Amino acid sequence: MAAGQALLDTGFAHRMKALACTAPLHDLDGRKSAVQAADFTVYQMSELALHAIDLVTLAMDFDAGASPERVVADLSTFAARQVPERPTGEYERVARWVLENLINVGSADRGFRAVYGLTGADGHYERRDFDFKLLEEVPGADGDIYLRASNEAVNVLVGALEIDIESAQIAADIRLETLIRRGRLSDAQAAAQAARYRTIQYGEMLRQRLEATSRDVRSVDWLTSMPDFIAEALEHIEARYKAENAILVNITDVRDTADTPLRKQQAAALVEIVRDCLRRHEQLQAGLQNAGRRFRAEQDRQTFAPQPARADIDLHAQLLQPVLALPVHDADGVLSTFFTREAGLTIPLALRLVDLFTALVTPPIERELLGGEIEEPELSDEPEPPAFPDECYDYLDGLLDLDPEAPRRLSGLLEEARELHPELPLLLVVRVLALAAQEIGPARRHGAESVLIAVDDGTVLEDDEFAGTDLLVARAVLVPPQELEEHSHMGGARADDPRLSLPSMRERGAA
Template identity: 60%
Template sequence: MRPPNLCVVTATVHHQTPPGAPRPAPGPAADEGLARRLKALACTAPLHDLDVRKANLAGEYTVYSMAEVALASIDLVTLNMDFDTGADHEQVVARLLPRVAAQAPRRPAAEHERVARWVLENLINVGSVDRGFRAVYGTFGPDGAYVRRDYDFKLVEEVPGPDGGVYLRTTDEAVNVLVGALDTDVASAQIAAEVKLEVLIERGRLADAQLAAEQARYRTVQYAESLRRALEATRRNVRAVDWLRAVPDLIAEALDHVADRYRHENAILTNIRRVRDEAEAVDHRTGEHKRRAAELVDIVKDCIRRHTQLQSRLLEAGPLFRAEQDRQAFAAPPARAGTDLYGQLLGPLLPLPVERASKVTDAFFASGTGLRTPAAARVCDLVDGLLTPPLEREHLGALMPEPDLVATPDDSRFSDEQMDTALHLLDLPPDAPRRLSGLLAEARRSDPELPYLLALLAVHAASPPVGVAYRQGEERLLFAVDDGTPLDDPEFGGADLIVGTATLDAAAMAAERAS
């Protein structure tokens, strides 16, 4: 599997200023503006990383500009996703192929499709655990100490659709990367884009006006995404969303925004149409001017359509909250807890004879498998089945081929004898725990590889599964405790754990299994 595409992976570390050292002077490094710029820079890192890692692909892919393809992918997903559903994966790949093919027209179509899918999968970050990116940036705390913080973000994510399919949606970070206005307020950015658009149209700079109109449309999509996430979280858990202040303020602000944008965009649309109708295609420059005006008309019409859809969702937000509040408040609690298959079924049944255990298993699987819906027979299939003559079969069935069995090689690092020796060293009396350093030194005297196995078993014992051992009837449990003592060992570092064994209550376990 391909390693996850992470920008910077590290743990959060706090660096305290030493006593007596001069504290950093307050300045630009201590404000929130620097943190926003660092986050903005981190959002562009996965796009630059694509051009760095394209050399790892099997083949000659240096001719492709992967960051350009990634921006086009974000553009296509953003413009093709709707309020309820996202963009179709295959449709995005199909629309991305002409741009990829334009970079290398002599390459085969299969290679173009591979590049498009590779870029889109890297934007989704397929292969990582949470399919997200992580960056690290530093800020100054209230006490003047320098603190490193993790910033987790996503660019394109896969979401379920209402029809059961999987669709693509761009996040706020992806839209910010696309329009070049990173980590800004949605409403203020939309107003600035509309004012800029109106001024550019009045001055006749339609090429720049088209870019401003596209930026305004991206901001509209981002505004709808904020509302969609709030409504989706409400459907899952109404208590997780602040419907007392945050969401009502968002709805009121969005309704004012939609009403203001309606008036503004209709005025812009009238102005663009006038420019388009007055332009006469006399020469090439005038024809290009008229074409730009026609494209601006389509973009502003799409903005008005998105505002109409956003307004309808805003009006439905209040009734949806009240309906979800009633549904979740009066929902019946679960009738019973889940079944522990080992502790409640397998453990008590193993000592029983087969005739007694089969009655329990038959009752369990009859209730646990659920109902099976019979398939509806079609008339044509029924007629074919009745008219088809029966086939003569062998009495014992067809001859089964002999399988070719290959012995699985034993690639384990430690042998069974080493495991027995390590377990013997860890078989400590309950009242005599030992330090990990002493156990490692004793293991090193008998076998130079044994300390690695012993350290691995001790680390696993730092969080012992007490509940599992209790249900399985274990009488003794290995544990390890960190008391803050550093480990003094030539091969290992960390904490010098206290390793010991604990005795579990066998009588209570027997009583619980009997019950």
């Protein structure tokens, strides 16, 4: 592949990664209609997700993260602004749902994965994996759990991916100063926020390297890379101090001489953002000055840490002498047990000098920048056999076609099912258990006229194959909300009480 084509593919991969980082936000709007606890379709979930990432990013410090409860409380206010007429408790549920999806609570590693493809040197199309996270839960020094935004999450806020932080910061400072000088304060506020995100990203890079040093000092190059990084970071802070102090002076003059309340408010917001940037630079400088001392402390701790204590066996006193006092028949079992567990099933080969030299001079395998190639799975064309025969589903529909005035017991349905098909009782039990767990509220919202339900009234199931409760299965007629309101005005039950849609099944079932 030509060099130009390689650069083109690398740039294409970066764009695909940038697009993948925004996919979880758009997915929230696609899945909000599937929530059955409440009607979330009226909320703009992608906007709330951006607000959540922004809240976590701005609340992060060099040593601490954002409090989840504080983020939920602040995010609830944004949800309330979108739909003011909803109950207060629903806003908090919406905020928690958005936050849990950004953390990806349902997955094993709590991360996201995107698949993209590149054309290799031989013209072959290769699929690759891109794993990333947006919000991460990290333990705090006080034992609590805090949230931190990843680099991919910050890049979602500023609309870029894997760019040079130093160059981006200089460009943001120049653009901010130009916008202030031209009086475009609304655009200047967006530029100042982007500059602050870059400052946070720079500090996050240092924090990750120091955490890696705490785990293993050999994982970070403290001989060349880390000293160069610290020197560049200190130069970065010095340049940013000069630029941001100059910007602060200019914007303070604009704030003090503003002739309209809106312009004064925008200038005051810019002053707070630039001051926050200066505060974060102070934190970053303190971390850089302490980095060398922290490395030396971790090096001493990991080098001279005592080896874990192990309970050694006294072979002479605890094994040899007791075994010599035993008969040969009994001693054989004791020795066989000991040597089997001590030596294992296979004995490792002795280490040779040539093997040790080969392991030391072999360079480490570098990780592919764009991810490894995905192997195409071998899929079978044979259809998966059904769990139950087709005629069982026809019999099931007939059994559950109940009259609203005549509920039936599960035991009676099981007896009739055994006469129709030998596999029908299990399918019937699975269906009835699903009926017992369903909610009437979603069916009412979708305009259904009736719904099948199963009620547990405490009757024990007497059956040779199944055990538990003899559920009462019935078809409940759903009364329209207008009739429920009329009924409530006449002195009946509340209009929002779902029990109005149920017949009196306890009395009819007993019959």
